[in-house]
Amino acid sequence: xxxxxxxxxxxxxxxxxxxxxxxxxxxxxxxxxxxxxxxxxxxxxxxxxxxxxxxxxxxxxxxxxxxxxxxxxxxxxxxxxxxxxxxxxxxxxxxxxxxxxxxxxxxxxxxxxxxxxxxxxxxxxxxxxxxxxxxxxxxxxxxxxxxxxxxxxxxxxxxxxxxxxxxxxxxxxxxxxxxxxxxxxxxxxxxxxxxxxxxxxxxxxxxxxxxxxxxxxxxxxxxxxxxxxxxxxxxxxxxxxxxxxxxxxxxxxxxxxxxxxxxxxxxxxxxx
Amino acid sequence: xxxxxxxxxxxxxxxxxxxxxxxxxxxxxxxxxxxxxxxxxxxxxxxxxxxxxxxxxxxxxxxxxxxxxxxxxxxxxxxxxxxxxxxxxxxxxxxxxxxxxxxxxxxxxxxxxxxxxxxxxxxxxxxxxxxxxxxxxxxxxxxxxxxxxxxxxxxxxxxxxxxxxxxxxxxxxxxxxxxxxxxxxxxxxxxxxxxxxxxxxxxxxxxxxxxxxxxxxxxxxxxxxxxxxxxxxxxxxxxxxxxxxxxxxxxxxxxxxxxxxxxxxxxxxxxxxxxxxxxxxxxxxxxxx
Numbered sequence: 001x002x003x004x005x006x007x008x009x010x011x012x013x014x015x016x017x018x019x020x021x022x023x024x025x026x027x028x029x030x031x032x033x034x035x036x037x038x039x040x041x042x043x044x045x046x047x048x049x050x051x052x053x054x055x056x057x058x059x060x061x062x063x064x065x066x067x068x069x070x071x072x073x074x075x076x077x078x079x080x081x082x083x084x085x086x087x088x089x090x091x092x093x094x095x096x097x098x099x100x101x102x103x104x105x106x107x108x109x110x111x112x113x114x115x116x117x118x119x120x121x122x123x124x125x126x127x128x129x130x131x132x133x134x135x136x137x138x139x140x141x142x143x144x145x146x147x148x149x150x151x152x153x154x155x156x157x158x159x160x161x162x163x164x165x166x167x168x169x170x171x172x173x174x175x176x177x178x179x180x181x182x183x184x185x186x187x188x189x190x191x192x193x194x195x196x197x198x199x200x201x202x203x204x205x206x207x208x209x210x211x212x213x214x215x216x217x218x219x220x221x222x223x224x225x226x227x228x229x230x231x232x233x234x235x236x237x238x239x240x241x242x243x244x245x246x247x248x249x250x251x252x253x254x255x256x257x258x259x260x261x262x263x264x265x266x267x268x269x270x271x272x
Numbered sequence: 273x274x275x276x277x278x279x280x281x282x283x284x285x286x287x288x289x290x291x292x293x294x295x296x297x298x299x300x301x302x303x304x305x306x307x308x309x310x311x312x313x314x315x316x317x318x319x320x321x322x323x324x325x326x327x328x329x330x331x332x333x334x335x336x337x338x339x340x341x342x343x344x345x346x347x348x349x350x351x352x353x354x355x356x357x358x359x360x361x362x363x364x365x366x367x368x369x370x371x372x373x374x375x376x377x378x379x380x381x382x383x384x385x386x387x388x389x390x391x392x393x394x395x396x397x398x399x400x401x402x403x404x405x406x407x408x409x410x411x412x413x414x415x416x417x418x419x420x421x422x423x424x425x426x427x428x429x430x431x432x433x434x435x436x437x438x439x440x441x442x443x444x445x446x447x448x449x450x451x452x453x454x455x456x457x458x459x460x461x462x463x464x465x466x467x468x469x470x471x472x473x474x475x476x477x478x479x480x481x482x483x484x485x486x487x488x489x490x491x492x493x494x495x496x497x498x499x500x501x502x503x504x505x506x507x508x509x510x511x512x513x514x515x516x517x518x519x520x521x522x523x524x525x526x527x528x529x530x531x532x533x534x535x536x537x538x539x540x541x542x543x544x545x546x547x548x549x550x551x552x553x554x555x556x557x558x559x560x561x
Contacts, residue, residue, distance in 0.1 A: 058296060063362065122294075162375060162377045163379060165345075165347055165365075165371075165373070165375055165377065166371070166373060166377035166379075167379075167380075168346075168347065168364075168365040169345050169365045169369065169370065169371040170348070170365075170367060170370075170390070170391045170394050170438075170442070171345075171365075171366055171391075171394040171395055171442075172366035172394050173364070174480075176394065180390060180393075180394065181379065184379070184381045184382075185379070185380075185381070187381065201553070262381075265380075265422060265425025266380040266381055266420060266424065267380060267423075267425070268380075
């Protein structure tokens with residue numbers, strides 16, 4: 001092969017790989033939009049906006065600044081709540097993994113928290129904090145930290161005993177054993193916990209924003225509440241799409257990538 | 273306890289009268305079975321391992337060999353009896369005793385070199401020295417060009433080599449082996465046995481080796497002394513000294529004789545245990561690979 005053709009070939013391979021990566025999801029989205037358009041065309045009422053209506057509503061929302069503004073406010077709230085939830089969940093989960101008595105007494109409570117739908121916390125949050133940003137953040141944290149706690153605990157407890165034994169015979173005891181063996185071994189489980197907590201935080205935040213009409217703190221959930229009252233279905237569809245797209249992008253571009261990278265490095269990923 | 277018969281296969285130097293590196297006295301280990309009954313894994317076993325010696329503990333599966341390794345490694349405690357290292361009771365695991373596990377316990381998030389470097393870090397080696405020493409040891413076991421790959425990319429035999437490099441890099445006084453080559457195919461096993469023989473010949477300082485195995489040939493190839501254990505509950509049956517020069521081959525006359533003698537002894541023991549209706553099935557009695 002001559003030197004001149006080599007870059008072109010690698011470029012083509014690269015292009016083919018990207019097509020292979022994003023082709024199927026794009027086909028899925030295209031299929032969804034087609035089905036949506038078909039349903040919109042077949043229904044005569046105003047209840048189902050066409051994809052084009054939703055797109056126009058989205059552009060309008062971007063132009064008048066409501067969608068970008070709400071997105072930024074929501075994301076700030078989401079990231080803050082997520083970080084707090086992950087911090088609490090990781091510390092609690094690791095703590096529970098280390099102490100059997102604490103685990104046996106606290107784990108059922110965390111499971112109970114996990115089972116209670118996060119919407120159930122909204123009235124309590126409003127009574128405690130009023131219809132404020134704090135109430136929204138509270139519901140989001142309470143809705144997402146239990147899954148992180150349980151995932152962190154399971155990750156710690158599923159570390160293969162042989163690795164701990166090997167670490168101890170190499171002279172790792174106490175904190176060294178955790179830093180150099182147990183925590184790295186538990187990393188894939190922690191990442192799984194991040195993924196779950198992210199999903200729960202999103203859902204809890206939307207529910208909280210939708211219900212708690214906090215003055216001057218409009219987020220995407222508030223936008224849903226407003227458009228719902230005016231009955232603008234196209235605008236509602238646009239906001240739902242924004243929520244879905246942000247959630248999927250973060251999942252795929254951040255957590256899924258991180259997870260695959262960590263697992264590929266350890267030989268835990270079977271490429272298919 | 274039955275009397276231990278000592279067979280001198282070849283005349284060797286007079287038994288070492290220095291203080292032993294490892295002294296096991298009347299060791300008993302019992303454990304609770306899954307059904308709740310108490311099972312004696314090790315039954316009043318006593319032996320010494322001297323500095324610089326290579327001792328193999330040979331016995332049928334389920335005779336408590338792994339219990340003995342775990343106790344020597346400090347990962348488990350004796351039910352009764354004494355286990356002394358340099359005359360002091362073993363208080364826990366430590367880098368003075370490296371362990372080769374049957375399943376190579378490499379850390380999957382670290383590269384092969386990273387595994388060796390972590391062991392060096394844990395004994396306080398400076399960062400600059402770690403990398404160099406890791407490379408040297410990986411080259412010694414034939415993994416020089418695999419330093420930067422992840423453990424899962426290696427074959428089972430290569431993983432065991434990596435574990436050997438990690439164990440030896442920290443310069444332990446004692447190398448304990450828990451059937452380290454038991455899960456390998458015949459060829460990989462042979463290569464590893466050659467590797468250990470080479471390490472033995474090139475070793476610097478008085479290193480002591482104690483391996484448990486159910487493979488008669490492995491014991492005959494590697495050991496200065498073979499301790500033969502009975503079927504469960506494990507007792508010592510016989511002690512065989514092997515004075516054959518190293519490196520040894522399986523077809524060396526002395527090695528072949530030890531193999532056939534010990535094999536016969538073990539087969540008799542397995543037959544006896546079976547006739548007595550040992551409470552546990554002996555899955556894999558004697559490994560002849």
